Amino acid sequence: MPTLTIDGTEVTVEPGTTVLQACEEVGVEVPRFCYHERLSIAGNCRMCLVDMEKAPKPIASCAMPAGDGMVIHTNTERVKKAREGVMEFLLINHPLDCPICDQGGECDLQDQAMAFGRGKNRFDENKRAVDDKEMGPLISTTMTRCIHCMRCVRFSEEVAGVPDMGALYRGENMQITTYLEKTLDSEMSGNVVDLCPVGALTSKPYAFTARSWELKHTESIDVMDAVGSNIRVDTRGAAVMRILPRLHEDINEEWISDKTRYVFDGLKARRLDTPYVRKSKKLTAASWGDAFKAVKSKLKGVKGDQIAAIVGDQADMESMAALKDLLASLGSTRIECRQDGSAADASVRGGYIMNGGIAGVEDADYLLIVGANPRLEAPTLNTRIRKAVRHFGLKVGNIGNAEDLTYRVDEFGDDASILTAVLSGDHEAAQKLKAAQNPIIMVGQAALSGDDGAAILKATRDIADKYCMRENWNGFNMLHNAAARVGGLDLGLTTEGGVDSILDDAEAGKTKVVFLLGADEVNTAALKDTTVVYIGTHGDEGVKHADIILPAAAYTEKFGTYANTEGRFQRTIKATFAPGEAREDWTIFRALSDVLGNTLPYDTLDQLRARIEKDVPGFNDLDVLPAAEWGDFGKKGDISSGGIAPAIENFYHTNPIARASQIMADCIDARGGLVEEATGTNG
Amino acid sequence: MTTAPAFVWTAENEAAAQKHIAKYPAGRQQSAVMPLLDIAQRQNGGHLTLEIMEYIADYLDMAPIKVQEVATFYTMYNHKPIGKHHVQVCGTTPCWLRGSDDIIAACKKKLGVEMGQTTEDGMFTLSEVECAGACVNAPVVAINDDYYEDLTADSITQILDALANGKDVKAGPQVGRQTSAPLGGVTTLKDFASEGEGA
Numbered sequence: 001m002p003t004l005t006i007d008g009t010e011v012t013v014e015p016g017t018t019v020l021q022a023c024e025e026v027g028v029e030v031p032r033f034c035y036h037e038r039l040s041i042a043g044n045c046r047m048c049l050v051d052m053e054k055a056p057k058p059i060a061s062c063a064m065p066a067g068d069g070m071v072i073h074t075n076t077e078r079v080k081k082a083r084e085g086v087m088e089f090l091l092i093n094h095p096l097d098c099p100i101c102d103q104g105g106e107c108d109l110q111d112q113a114m115a116f117g118r119g120k121n122r123f124d125e126n127k128r129a130v131d132d133k134e135m136g137p138l139i140s141t142t143m144t145r146c147i148h149c150m151r152c153v154r155f156s157e158e159v160a161g162v163p164d165m166g167a168l169y170r171g172e173n174m175q176i177t178t179y180l181e182k183t184l185d186s187e188m189s190g191n192v193v194d195l196c197p198v199g200a201l202t203s204k205p206y207a208f209t210a211r212s213w214e215l216k217h218t219e220s221i222d223v224m225d226a227v228g229s230n231i232r233v234d235t236r237g238a239a240v241m242r243i244l245p246r247l248h249e250d251i252n253e254e255w256i257s258d259k260t261r262y263v264f265d266g267l268k269a270r271r272l273d274t275p276y277v278r279k280s281k282k283l284t285a286a287s288w289g290d291a292f293k294a295v296k297s298k299l300k301g302v303k304g305d306q307i308a309a310i311v312g313d314q315a316d317m318e319s320m321a322a323l324k325d326l327l328a329s330l331g332s333t334r335i336e337c338r339q340d341g342s343a344a345d346a347s348v349r350g351g352y353i354m355n356g357g358i359a360g361v362e363d364a365d366y367l368l369i370v371g372a373n374p375r376l377e378a379p380t381l382n383t384r385i386r387k388a389v390r391h392f393g394l395k396v397g398n399i400g401n402a403e404d405l406t407y408r409v410d411e412f413g414d415d416a417s418i419l420t421a422v423l424s425g426d427h428e429a430a431q432k433l434k435a436a437q438n439p440i441i442m443v444g445q446a447a448l449s450g451d452d453g454a455a456i457l458k459a460t461r462d463i464a465d466k467y468c469m470r471e472n473w474n475g476f477n478m479l480h481n482a483a484a485r486v487g488g489l490d491l492g493l494t495t496e497g498g499v500d501s502i503l504d505d506a507e508a509g510k511t512k513v514v515f516l517l518g519a520d521e522v523n524t525a526a527l528k529d530t531t532v533v534y535i536g537t538h539g540d541e542g543v544k545h546a547d548i549i550l551p552a553a554a555y556t557e558k559f560g561t562y563a564n565t566e567g568r569f570q571r572t573i574k575a576t577f578a579p580g581e582a583r584e585d586w587t588i589f590r591a592l593s594d595v596l597g598n599t600l601p602y603d604t605l606d607q608l609r610a611r612i613e614k615d616v617p618g619f620n621d622l623d624v625l626p627a628a629e630w631g632d633f634g635k636k637g638d639i640s641s642g643g644i645a646p647a648i649e650n651f652y653h654t655n656p657i658a659r660a661s662q663i664m665a666d667c668i669d670a671r672g673g674l675v676e677e678a679t680g681t682n683g
Numbered sequence: 684m685t686t687a688p689a690f691v692w693t694a695e696n697e698a699a700a701q702k703h704i705a706k707y708p709a710g711r712q713q714s715a716v717m718p719l720l721d722i723a724q725r726q727n728g729g730h731l732t733l734e735i736m737e738y739i740a741d742y743l744d745m746a747p748i749k750v751q752e753v754a755t756f757y758t759m760y761n762h763k764p765i766g767k768h769h770v771q772v773c774g775t776t777p778c779w780l781r782g783s784d785d786i787i788a789a790c791k792k793k794l795g796v797e798m799g800q801t802t803e804d805g806m807f808t809l810s811e812v813e814c815a816g817a818c819v820n821a822p823v824v825a826i827n828d829d830y831y832e833d834l835t836a837d838s839i840t841q842i843l844d845a846l847a848n849g850k851d852v853k854a855g856p857q858v859g860r861q862t863s864a865p866l867g868g869v870t871t872l873k874d875f876a877s878e879g880e881g882a
Binding site for chain 1: 747751752755756
């Protein structure tokens with residue numbers, strides 16, 4: 001453990017710490033451009049020069065390992081001069097276009113030029129000009145502003161795992177580009193915008209729409225996937241202008257996927273902003289009162305067992321609980337949250353969450369993926385797996401579709417029946433799991449959605465039980481795709497036969513009224529002759545056969561609790577008001593219950609949350625990785641051989657908000673149009 | 684538009700490429716990218732194409748952009764077709780002090796092209812390069828793999844003439860001195876010189 005002195009303060013740091021990190025530990029700020037905690041050290045911007053005693057010249061603190069007995073000064077005349085010199089060089093070719101630059105106001109170069117620059121330039125030659133590069137629909141480039149810190153290049157190679165960026169030519173002619181100026185083909189590409197310390201790479205959809213200082217920041221949670229990435233929603237007035245990541249070491253570190261970041265324009269398009277009632281086959285706008293009356297008249301004479309509800313992928317737990325209570329007051333318990341027909345079993349919590357946690361991937365040394373594609377289903381988790389593979393020696397095996405996950409994977413074949421062999425120990429994967437210190441089996445929804453889903457669940461449970469249990473280590477991890485799913489399972493929203501049986505009964509006329517809470521991934525053709533009450537945000541699949549539409553709030557417009565795939569409870573914060581007449585979902589159910597004559601026993605969100613906590617222990621312990629109980633779940637059965645259909649066909653179109661987003665459509669176009677139109681059935 | 688036949692190693696070059704790759708530990712084959720680019724450039728008659736860079740990227744199991752980075756960084760990789768003789772005149776300070784401006788003027792006059800251009804018959808491409816590293820024999824011109832040193836406007840014109848006519852030209856100093864030994868013969872160790880090497 002080296003001990004060094006920084007500006008007169010002694011500090012002892014871990015071996016391998018750099019001088020710059022040591023400076024941070026004692027609270028001394030060192031300016032930098034190329035250095036980034038999560039990327040490899042480049043040492044090419046030279047902004048972090050500090051003085052080291054006995055060294056003939058200033059040292060680059062980001063690249064210098066802290067040594068015992070070093071004496072570092074960061075506030076000497078020489079350091080000041082060095083920083084001014086570096087800054088002056090950087091500004092030689094950097095245009096003075098801050099007033100028209102989107103980075104203005106949140107620019108590292110601007111800030112550091114203010115703090116460490118001379119304020120005057122002695123260079124009176126022409127500045128160099130660089131052609132802008134085409135990087136697809138998400139990233140706007142102004143390459144003249146580039147200072148060649150290489151963060152984007154290192155990010156794409158190291159974190160995103162798509163080594164398509166590089167620096168061509170040399171010296172003054174050096175240019176950063178993507179290979180042949182193609183779209184950076186990564187689900188994480190938007191992060192280069194955050195990484196760029198200047199205005200060379202900025203957000204294309206956000207371009208020239210707002211200034212950073214006029215935005216209101218709201219710290220919230222993402223619902224595009226089940227990871228629950230921490231986000232900051234930036235709004236101006238009633239509009240969400242952009243979404244940025246927030247640091248959460250255990251979930252998303254500081255990355256978010258492109259869908260999370262750029263879906264915001266979907267919040268403004270195709271919105272349901274007033275209630276609708278179907279009158280003579282045509283949906284007509286109605287008042288809330290009329291809509292509620294219509295629901296009441298449709299429910300007249302309908303028995304409890306003729307009522308069912310399907311919950312969508314982005315519902316918050318409060319809404320789900322209120323809907324469950326509403327149905328209960330109507331005499332029905334038939335409410336289903338597994339839109340994709342997954343066999344996930346709500347009986348044992350340890351059986352439907354990621355027991356090891358997302359950060360736990362870094363402690364693991366073997367990971368067996370069963371029917372999941374983390375790259376599309378949870379891109380931030382995938383970068384975590386990639387990090388573990390690169391730095392912590394994680395080995396990965398896969399049963400299911402062979403996809404490029406950006407790291408090395410041993411493909412065992414696209415055949416779920418291999419699980420039987422793994423369980424009996426006659427498979428390579430079994431040996432690997434057995435030999436590993438901290439093995440993980442990660443089951444995706446794709447594997448559980450088939451007819452033999454319950455059998456696969458049982459098999460993976462038994463494999464986990466047999467090979468993946470260590471002291472303080474439960475290696476059974478379920479990967480969800482839907483933000484609402486774990487919350488729904490926590491509330492016990494499962495039914496015998498699942499969504500298929502609800503749809504079958506509706507088609508057969510046995511079910512008369514179906515409530516859809518943002519359920520847009522089911523094929524509603526079966527509900528043609530059923531009374532459908534749709535509560536949701538967008539005019540998507542769910543409204544096709546709806547008889548009554550009750551407009552609700554999207555995730556940026558309400559206070560809602562979501563349990564992520566780890567079972568961690570997190571809450572969204574209302575950043576804007578829902579458009580028009582739309583209301584927060586739970587208040588809709590509360591108001592409707594009043595009209596139906598059986599008022600739900602809560603008037604405030606806090607009362608509702610107190611009610612949920614009775615059913616879901618730990619509901620109010622936010623952001624805690626829970627230790628879940630373990631038990632038996634799934635159903636023993638035959639696993640048919642054959643491929644596992646992927647859970648996500650089109651990463652950019654997995655939910656109604658994304659399908660309404662023009663930016664997501666542009667992303668698909670840029671990749672040659674993966675799928676013409678979303679089917680709404682989602683596998 | 685006709686498409687050129689896909690680039691593949693000749694058997695000989697493949698062997699040479701493998702020899703370079705074998706210099707590096709297993710899994711570090713990417714280190715051989717520079718010699719391989721050179722071999723490929725020679726095989727292709729003096730310049731690289733995108734297709735060749737992608738072929739080498741694939742051959743070495745590396746990202747195409749990484750090969751492109753290397754190939755665009757170094758000036759000795761050409762990205763446009765060049766003439767049979769690539770005349771690379773050094774214009775850096777020592778050569779310039781020793782009259783590289785005259786050499787350049789002579790080349791331009793003889794070949795009838797400007798810097799960076801190729802003669803119409805496809806025989807010569809003229810380029811100016813940075814320090815060739817043979818300052819002691821300045822001014823210097825490199826034509827393909829050979830250096831022609833201690834040049835004058837006359838001598839470079841004669842060399843270009845000879846090359847144009849397909850004659851052999853003596854590479855190295857054009858003033859009769861041995862490599863970079865002093866002009867006008869040895870000044871020290873004269874006995875040694877008269878008895879042995881360089882006599």
